[in-house]
Every structure is written in structure tokens, then in C-alpha cells.
Amino acid sequence: MPELPEVEVTRRSLVQAVTGARIEAVRMGKPLRWPLGCDPASLAGRQVLGLRRRGKYLLMDLSDGMLLIHLGMSGSIRFSDHLPEAGVHDHFDMLTDRGTLRLHDPRRFGAVVHAASEIDAVAVKLLGGLGMEPLADGFSLPAFEASLKSSRVPIKTLLLSGRVVVGVGNIYASEVLFLAGIRPTTAAARIGAQRVRRLYAAIISVLTRAVEMGGTTLRDFSSADGAAGHFQTQTRVYGRAGEPCHECDTVIRMLRQGQRSTFYCPVCQRA
Incomplete structure (x- = not known):
């Protein structure tokens, strides 16, 4: 699933090309999530x-309103002035005077939604419950610590929920918790101040590095200009069950949390 780094990589690869473009037509394919x-x-x-x-x-x-675009489970965006004819998994084409923006989404969990503004009820419904942006100045350590202290949910589950901080998806949550030395099953409220600071720093570090590496491409993610991501080549624990930890040689383990695979080192992440 495209997470914050993949969406940010998509934005960066698209923003210059599309800003200033004038929409000439919009073609819709099969119905999307919304x-x-x-x-x-x-x-x-x-x-x-x-x-x-x-x-x-x-x-x-x-110039009038806005579009909210979500990539869902398997979506990706292309922008070009020479795209081929739309295929069976191409569900949104926005033709402009600079080229065509296309949403390709085999599983159709993505969406393109029009709203009059960010305070429109539609936009508030989609964006209103989101947590802090981890790569923005507003990502506050005191607010982050307070949110953890009020929750007895396992820390990985809380990170994935997006209620405290957005964008720490499954791959990145495993990597963040390894870097911070925290067991994924530890209740958020049990994490002490020093380890909260490590976790806060790890979130920023891992997501920043993932963006710099073009995101993670496990199956079919690529940026708007077709470039694949490379973060998956440097994961420390994710996808490495049964392999030795790079730090201590202990075998990496995998467990299930909320039907998601979690990877961790039982020695480096004791509690």
C-alpha cells in the first residue's frame, strides 16, 4: 500500500509538471472507492x-475547488503528454493542456474526490481525523508523548491507526520501532520519556530516508514519472523473518498484529 513516503514522492514528481495546467476534460473509468x-x-x-x-x-x-486523491492499496499516478490508451485498471484521466494525469489502480481502493474547499464537509470527513504530520514543523514531541501516555494500545497498532501521527505504515512502523529499540507489542502508555524521544526521532529519520530513496516498491509502486523506489533494499527487519539481525545476529521474528505482519528483533527490541 502506498504510504506517506510514496505519496510524498508522487507529489514531488508531479507538482512542477501539473501546477499551472488547465483542465480540458476528465474521463472516469470503473467506480472507485468513493x-x-x-x-x-x-x-x-x-x-x-x-x-x-x-x-x-x-x-x-x-481555481475553483479542489481534488482529494488517494492511492488506496495499489494505486499509482502517471503524468505525461503521450500516455497510451486507458486500460482496464485506469480509472481516472484528467486531460490538461500540458499532458494527462492518470490514476492506475488494479484493486480500486483509491479515490478522486471533489470538494469546494478544505472546510467542505466532504474534505473534513476524509481529513479531519488525521494525526500530526511527521515531516512538518507541527510534529510536536510533547503532543506525541501525551498521546502515547493516554493509550494502552500496542505501540505498532497505534502508529498504524494514523490517529496520533500519519503515514507510519506497516513497513515503516517495523523499521521505526527497530531503530527506537521498542517491542511492537508494548503498550504505548508504558513507553518511558527517553524511549518516546527515540521513537519520535526514529519516525522522522525513517520517513525522511524513505522519501529520499523514492519510497518502497514491493510490487508496482512508482512515481509519476515512472521511477521505482529503493527503500526496500535497506530494511533492517521488515521482510527478514528467519534472517540474522544486522546488529546482534539474533534471528528476526515475525508476528501478526491486526492481520498485518510485524517484524522485530527479540534482543534489540526487548521491551
């Missing part, structure tokens, strides 16, 4: 003013 929320023809003539990110959503600001 409806567009407006007549596709009504988007023609609007100009793209910019492209931001909130959590795993791309926010495309238009």
Missing part, C-alpha cells in the same frame, strides 16, 4: 494552482 462528487465535465476550464499532501492524500488546489 464517487467523484461532481460532474466530470464541470472540471473543464479550471486551472491547477498547486499540489499539497495531507497524510496519504494528495490535495490538488484548483
Whole structure:
């Protein structure tokens, strides 16, 4: 699933090309997770003013309204002036005077949703419950620590929920907790102040490095210009069950948490 690093990589690979483009037409394929929320023809003539990110959503600001784009479980975006004919898994084409933006999504859990503004009820419903942005100045250590202290949920489960901090998906949660030396099953409220500081720093470090490496490509993720990510080549624990830990040679273990695979080192992450 594309997580924060993949969405940020997509945004960075797309923002210069699409900003200033004028929409000429919109083509919809099979229904996505949520409806567009407006007549596709009504988007023609609007100009793209910019492209931001909130959590795993791309926010495309238009001269009238905005589009919220989510990549779902398997989505990716392309932007080019010479795309081939839309295929069976291409569900949204936005034709502009600079090229075509296309959402490709084999599993159709992604979405493109129109909203009048960020305070529109539609946008609030999708964005209102999101936690702090880990790569923004507003990611506050005191607020992060307070949120952990009020929860007895296992720390990995809490990170994945997105209620405290957004974008720490399954791969990155395992890597973050290894770097911080915290067992994934530890209740959030039991993590002391020193380890909270390590966890806070690890979240920033891992996600920053993932963005710099183009995200993670396990199956089919690539940026808007077709480049694959490389973070998966440097994971310390994720996907390495049965292999020796790079730090202590102990065998990496895997367990299930909420139907998701969790990888950890039983020595480096004692508690």
C-alpha cells in the first residue's frame, strides 16, 4: 500500500509538471472507492494552482475547488503528454493542456474526490481525523508523548491507526520501532520519556530516508514519472523473518498484529 513516503514522492514528481495546467476534460473509468462528487465535465476550464499532501492524500488546489486523491492499496499516478490508451485498471484521466494525469489502480481502493474547499464537509470527513504530520514543523514531541501516555494500545497498532501521527505504515512502523529499540507489542502508555524521544526521532529519520530513496516498491509502486523506489533494499527487519539481525545476529521474528505482519528483533527490541 502506498504510504506517506510514496505519496510524498508522487507529489514531488508531479507538482512542477501539473501546477499551472488547465483542465480540458476528465474521463472516469470503473467506480472507485468513493464517487467523484461532481460532474466530470464541470472540471473543464479550471486551472491547477498547486499540489499539497495531507497524510496519504494528495490535495490538488484548483481555481475553483479542489481534488482529494488517494492511492488506496495499489494505486499509482502517471503524468505525461503521450500516455497510451486507458486500460482496464485506469480509472481516472484528467486531460490538461500540458499532458494527462492518470490514476492506475488494479484493486480500486483509491479515490478522486471533489470538494469546494478544505472546510467542505466532504474534505473534513476524509481529513479531519488525521494525526500530526511527521515531516512538518507541527510534529510536536510533547503532543506525541501525551498521546502515547493516554493509550494502552500496542505501540505498532497505534502508529498504524494514523490517529496520533500519519503515514507510519506497516513497513515503516517495523523499521521505526527497530531503530527506537521498542517491542511492537508494548503498550504505548508504558513507553518511558527517553524511549518516546527515540521513537519520535526514529519516525522522522525513517520517513525522511524513505522519501529520499523514492519510497518502497514491493510490487508496482512508482512515481509519476515512472521511477521505482529503493527503500526496500535497506530494511533492517521488515521482510527478514528467519534472517540474522544486522546488529546482534539474533534471528528476526515475525508476528501478526491486526492481520498485518510485524517484524522485530527479540534482543534489540526487548521491551
